[in-house]
Amino acid sequence: MNVEPLQGTPDGATDQILSDHGNLRERLQGLEEYLRQPVDSVGEWLLILREALHDLAEECRAHFRDEEVGLHHQLREHSPRLAFRLQRLMFDHPRILAALKELAAHFPAHEVMERSELRSLKERVRSALEMVHAHERAETKVTMDAYWDDIGGESG
Numbered sequence: 001m002n003v004e005p006l007q008g009t010p011d012g013a014t015d016q017i018l019s020d021h022g023n024l025r026e027r028l029q030g031l032e033e034y035l036r037q038p039v040d041s042v043g044e045w046l047l048i049l050r051e052a053l054h055d056l057a058e059e060c061r062a063h064f065r066d067e068e069v070g071l072h073h074q075l076r077e078h079s080p081r082l083a084f085r086l087q088r089l090m091f092d093h094p095r096i097l098a099a100l101k102e103l104a105a106h107f108p109a110h111e112v113m114e115r116s117e118l119r120s121l122k123e124r125v126r127s128a129l130e131m132v133h134a135h136e137r138a139e140t141k142v143t144m145d146a147y148w149d150d151i152g153g154e155s156g
């Protein structure tokens, strides 16, 4: 989904969320692309992946905090009908951070890996990325609904 930044929305909350989601989406796509590349040197490949996952976790942590301390609240104030969906999304945050932490805690640091090990690591990383993606997609949808409320449109 390609969402353009919107102007004139409630306190800039929707603009901020959509812009953060754009950045996060680029990072996720970069990681997915990295997983598709052939692995020449396992040690080096793991090192880069570990660093990229660390950066993703940091970005998520900061972004979730911004949402929790203000952005979601602004959307809720503006569109009370979205309160339940926003609440559910808020519950996702600690689950996602815990999943990324778990991945980092069991991240291998080998020079050599069996193909099956490598495949299973890629699968674990992909499912963590998909978790973040799914959350942000649902949140972008809620944010767009708040935007429609703002301009007086109808949305389902």
Ligand SMILES: [Fe+2]
Pocket (backbone or CB within 6 Å): 064, 067, 089, 090, 093, 135, 139
């Ligand atoms: Fe969120």
Ligand SMILES: [Fe+2]
Pocket (backbone or CB within 6 Å): 017, 021, 063, 067, 136, 139
């Ligand atoms: Fe978000």
